[in-house]
Amino acid sequence: MAKPTIHPTAIIDAKAKFSEGVEIGPYCIVGSGVQLGRNTKLISNVYIEETEMGNDCTVYPFTSIGLQPQDMKYKGEKTKVRIGDRNIIREYISIHRASVGGEGITRIGDNNFLMAYVHIAHDCRVGNNVIMANATTLAGHVTVEDYVFIGGHVAVHQFTNIGAYAMIGGFSAIPQDIPPYTTAAGDRAKLYGLNTVGLKRQNFSDEQIKELKHAYKILFRSKLTLKEALALLKQDGKLSEEIKNLIEFIEKNKRGICR
Numbered sequence: 701m702a703k704p705t706i707h708p709t710a711i712i713d714a715k716a717k718f719s720e721g722v723e724i725g726p727y728c729i730v731g732s733g734v735q736l737g738r739n740t741k742l743i744s745n746v747y748i749e750e751t752e753m754g755n756d757c758t759v760y761p762f763t764s765i766g767l768q769p770q771d772m773k774y775k776g777e778k779t780k781v782r783i784g785d786r787n788i789i790r791e792y793i794s795i796h797r798a799s800v801g802g803e804g805i806t807r808i809g810d811n812n813f814l815m816a817y818v819h820i821a822h823d824c825r826v827g828n829n830v831i832m833a834n835a836t837t838l839a840g841h842v843t844v845e846d847y848v849f850i851g852g853h854v855a856v857h858q859f860t861n862i863g864a865y866a867m868i869g870g871f872s873a874i875p876q877d878i879p880p881y882t883t884a885a886g887d888r889a890k891l892y893g894l895n896t897v898g899l900k901r902q903n904f905s906d907e908q909i910k911e912l913k914h915a916y917k918i919l920f921r922s923k924l925t926l927k928e929a930l931a932l933l934k935q936d937g938k939l940s941e942e943i944k945n946l947i948e949f950i951e952k953n954k955r956g957i958c959r
Contacts, residue, residue, distance in 0.1 A: 750797050754785035763793045769822030771799040791816045798823045814919035847902060863949050867895040876956040880949055881912050884958055891920055891958055910944055915943050920959050
């Protein structure tokens with residue numbers, strides 16, 4: 701069992717908890733409420749507090765995790781960040797702990813690749829296998845589902861949801877929900893079809909993609925209202941899990957759907 705390795709220049713809170721194989725590099729500051737899982741590494745100059753992080757994560761220099769949220773309502777309540785396993789968190793990233801009015805946790809799942817200068821605000825929920833390119837910013841209470849790719853310099857409005865397997869082009873502004881399986885881009889982004897390349901890379905079958913294309917045409921390329929399009933889609937008989945997910949995502953949205 702490999703004991704944690706802590707550089708002599710690091711500053712560590714007495715109550716921080718480290719599993720075997722943890723490495724804390726030069727000039728890191730590990731504050732209160734921190735738990736780090738097996739083989740997780742803070743390379744150097746990382747500030748972290750009020751955070752539970754899983755196994756095999758790597759955090760690069762000049763990143764801050766778990767600091768107070770940028771929310772005027774926050775008055776020092778006990779909240780935290782919870783990060784899963786096998787995440788790569790690159791340079792100059794900021795991940796804020798939750799504010800009030802939610803569940804009290806900013807959540808990030810497993811196997812995510814967060815590139816330099818990404819910002820994840822309070823109460824966000826990021827799923828698994830997400831890629832966020834450089835300088836992407838999530839405002840408070842944003843949900844990003846699994847297998848999403850977000851290009852560089854994208855700004856996502858607070859309380860917005862991005863569906864699974866969606867792809868967002870760089871320099872986009874996202875004021876409304878992005879449906880799963882789609883591609884979106886632009887200032888006040890609009891949809892540009894299915895994320896066909898991404899779906900094929902994730903081993904979606906030709907039949908699954910064909911069904912999603914059919915649903916996309918009804919929902920977003922017909923002259924029907926969204927309510928009418930959903931009703932028509934439900935009449936198609938036995939619906940695949942992907943179509944069910946798409947319908948459920950649209951029906952539960954509150955900010956409006958990008959079309």
